[in-house]
Amino acid sequence: DDNIYANVVVDSKTGDFLNLEKYDYQVEGQARDYGEAVQIADGINAHKGYTKSELYAIFKSKGYVTDWDEKGEPKSFKTPVSMYTHVALSHDDAVRSGLAKELPQNDDGSYENAQFESTIVTSGCATAATPTKNINFHGNITASSIAPTWLFNQNNASISAGDYDMDLYGYTNDGTVTYLGVTHMTIANTSGAESLSKAYQNYQNEMAPYQQSDYKKNGDDDPYAQLQSAFKTALAGISTPVTKQNADSFVSKTMIAAKKEKITSASGDKAYKPATNVPDAVGAHKGTNGYYYIDEACTIPVYSNVALTDSDVKNGKDAVGAAVVKQGDTYYYVNDYAYKYAWDTTTYDYPYYGVTNEKDTYDEKTTGTDAEGNPIETVVTKNYYNKTPHTYVAENGKGVPSSSDWAYTYAQIETITKPNDKASKTDFRGYYAKLEDNLRYYVENAKKNVDTSLLQEKIVDGIINDRKGKNSEDYADVAAYEKMVQIARKGEKLATVTGQDKDGNNTYTTTASSLEIKEANRLYLKYKGFVTNRAYEGQKIEAEIKHLTGLAKNQITVSAIDDTTRTATVTFSATPTLAKGAVENGTLVNNGEVKYSDKTWNEFVYCLAKAVKTAQEAKTGNHMNTYIAKKELVLAENALALPDDAIWYTVSGTVYEAVDGTGTIGSKALAGVDVYVNGSKVAATAADGTFTAKVPVGATAKVEFKGTDVVTRTLTFTEATEGAKVGVVAVDYNGNGKIDAVDAAFTAKKGLKGLTNDQFKQLLKTGVNYNATL
Structure with a gap:
């Protein structure tokens, strides 16, 4: 055989010989144009096709294109035209020519690159291939090309790393062929070097501020020294040359896997029947069990749009082994437990961050109250789960929303590095990935050991x-x-x-x-240092203190302020006039006219102490705290309440006029008299002067008959009382035989019955504030 053969790119489906850098075109209604013909055997022609620039020149000359974009690409066509990857020679013609040394075909019917008489390449018809799948020679390289790139990757297809022998021939313009010998072509994926380089630079910048003295030593472990060693290892790895021995070690071993989303629910998406008939457009693969899968390894099932039923489930799983759970009348996929990740620094040559056997959990807090009404917080530890999100497609394989009319669904997929196998100590990471993990681990370790x-x-x-x-x-x-x-x-x-x-x-x-x-x-x-404090403004807080104590802030001493228990002690250096509480040995105590619950009293004293302290300090730049202290004091005063266990009695009685200055009961009952307990109105006398009120033991009641001046009787109830009689000095001003609110109204009128307004006021004042215990 005197022929010189070349590796030629072929279409894997049809076996036709291709030129990946040229095109054919076809005008609607006309035959496909393959370009200039080159005879390679009797009655058999190959074709040269067209470069893109040649094709566009034809389109312009024939007026096929009406508009071009800014990149010189056709934007709209006057005449419909289709462009195709150039077919240099059909598979059938290649067989008939007898010029093929090899026309390999796989068991599944697909074709591999062929070995064919070299003229089909040297004439510019077909693309020359290398022995490595998807790596090909450019066909337009000449001796005058400047800095030529000889090889290119076909459609960014995947390439197997390794070292390959390749015969090289030189072709001259006159057709002379010279054998140049055998060379080696080493294929390696070094893209990870860029990622490692970026990580190196980022970590260098991040850790630059740290000094060796910033780290705590952990026994013999020196975080700083370990970090610097990791940096040196990474830097050496970035510049590691590709060799025959290490060509396949740079890239990690990958796999197709279902995506995972960490959630708190144990159930996932609605479950459907696994698909047994899927159109080619979906791109699925039929498994040996008769069901379809979206990945070649047949691990990720494709499901139909028919909901799962009881007959489709056996032992909690569907026909392809996916766990499901029934909720109501509907089945849902069961989410797997999520597990924690951690560094493994002992199994492999470099630290590995992988999944552990420990479930990933979170604490759920709920608030409530105990039997006594006190707030309590309950913490329950719960599991995280991994949910698999799904893709939904129509019959044509196009993705559609899950809410639309979809035909098939399958787990969303991603390409990941295969998880390491700890049992066999198999590490699937590539060289660069190992060094990047090593760098990340020692950066994290250094940070954990920073001196704080x-x-x-x-x-x-x-x-x-x-x-x-x-x-x-x-x-x-x-x-x-x-x-x-x-x-x-x-x-x-x-x-x-x-x-x-x-x-x-x-x-x-x-x-x-x-x-x-x-x-x-x-x-x-x-x-x-650039800010200026606002001057102390304490008029309002000091006025509130004065209202409650009758004293100025400097006449009050506060001590034992406890912000945790919110308690304090307040003492006085002068005699106070208290609105709340009483004084014993100079100290404010809960023993005044009204005795309040310990809780509300302690809060009141605490807020009073804080307010006094704030006012006494009179700090500049403390405006907000001054405002808050005053506000909390007012709120605490308003919140004062009787003890929850206070004993209440019902008291009834009648209010009469007093016939003398000592409060002796007369025969005239008073209507419209208000009865107050602890400052709040609890009753008013009826037309016959009677009243009924509910009061706590030890409380003080005030009976008031309001004319121009208020006539008040003060009484302290120590037990349940019925028929209490209270005498109040009053005047039957209008002479109708009874004393009531009408008489009070007349006090605003002058001259009636010969008494002036001032004289009547004076008369009412003669019987004020009788005290008695009933």
């Missing part, structure tokens, strides 16, 4: 606690304050809350370097 001794002083106390409770209201220049806050928040982000101590204060940790911590504190203090 400066954190409390510079960040927690120096920034967080320093500005706690502050507000823009506390400062004269709001713009300067907001800038300070902006700087403070950047510093506060260096501290991460880890929990609370026994006193309820937050505890913190950090992964920040000492340089970052010091710089954050320096900037905060700098901008804090």
